[in-house]
Amino acid sequence: MPSADRRIPARRKPRQVRAELTRERILTAAAHVFTEYGYAAGTTNRIADHAHVSIGSLYQYFPNKEAILAELMVRHIDRGMWTEADELELTPGSLETTVRALVRDAVDNHRDDPQLLRIMLEEASLSQELLDTIERHGKKRVGQVRDLLARHPDVHVGDLGMAAELIVFTVETNTHKVMADPRAIPIETFEDELVAMVTRYLRGDR
Amino acid sequence: MPSADRRIPARRKPRQVRAELTRERILTAAAHVFTEYGYAAGTTNRIADHAHVSIGSLYQYFPNKEAILAELMVRHIDRGMWTEADELELTPGSLETTVRALVRDAVDNHRDDPQLLRIMLEEASLSQELLDTIERHGKKRVGQVRDLLARHPDVHVGDLGMAAELIVFTVETNTHKVMADPRAIPIETFEDELVAMVTRYLRGDR
DNA sequence: CAAAGAGCTGAGTTATTGCTCACAATACTG
């Protein structure tokens, strides 16, 4: 492994469609390879092989291995970002309906490739910059949920911010677990329990 | 990195106290090094250095790097296992008290070295055997909690097994998160919310 | 106290992997 901090030369920017396709093939292959082998064992040569591309080509579009993972991560985050329209859409209905929508949202976010997400979050040591992006995304999401809860009449909790944080994290990790586990519990059943837990919590029953 | 599956020669078993001490020093150093550098960058040479032991000695007691982590993991699990006495001790009291005890237990389990636990669980790719041990431990724990809930009069949930699973996982991961995050939320506050959530869920209020 | 064995050493071997670079192939342009 070469020294980590070396001057990273600027990469060529694709000008022809061919090049753009190559880039995409590399990313697709990387997703597959990381999923199958994990981050450490998902070598750049393996990725290149899988993409039917030479290792040299790979390094023409990505300055290093981490950059590939970073791009996958950024794309995932972008896909998962709520638009304001989505947010409004969640407002009406009973508390349970709202919570269920939240859970469904988390499930959708994991649908593509739960294994890959796990690897991205857990296995690879991401750059500080990327971690910051994820952090910001998380904070924004907690904020959205907090606002959502604030607008709902049935919510009775002490600290709304903390409740939002607790909920987002709990829903996220539980979904993550059920989706990532091959021999998983049926999602529907688990979803019901999760929804029940969160709903009862928010309702603040004594 | 040498090929993963090679004949692993039997290691020397310590016969003198001196040897036992060396083994312990290696394990202690490994815990420190893994915590500070992570698993991948926590090299065997670094561990040996930190333990003031030659790399050769290290390999006299552990067949490979993973075995070191495995031993740390097994020890952690053993420490965290409930005895029957512990179990009985948890029975009496209000539901909230019981839940709080559960949460406290998780906190205690993370107290030693939350970073290390994170590394063990997330970063390293553990052997199937070790994963099975962890799995068995998890199942046993869920079983213990299920029995605990079954004995409590205030618990009203549909599927007790699933409830136990949901609770154990939720308490575990939330605790894990708060403990591992350096700029963490005050544990007490978070604990209260977590306890509230789980308690309200179990009480099954409508 | 001397022989035997247990424990310890660390330079060196083996293997892997991220990544470069000199060159070849392909696409664009006038």
Added chain:
DNA sequence: CAGTATTGTGAGCAATAACTCAGCTCTTTG
């Protein structure tokens, strides 16, 4: 179609890290 720019190739370099082994020191034992 010649000349230029872009894209693609893959052997091999350099770095790194897991692990070995020949020979040493320390402990035990008779």
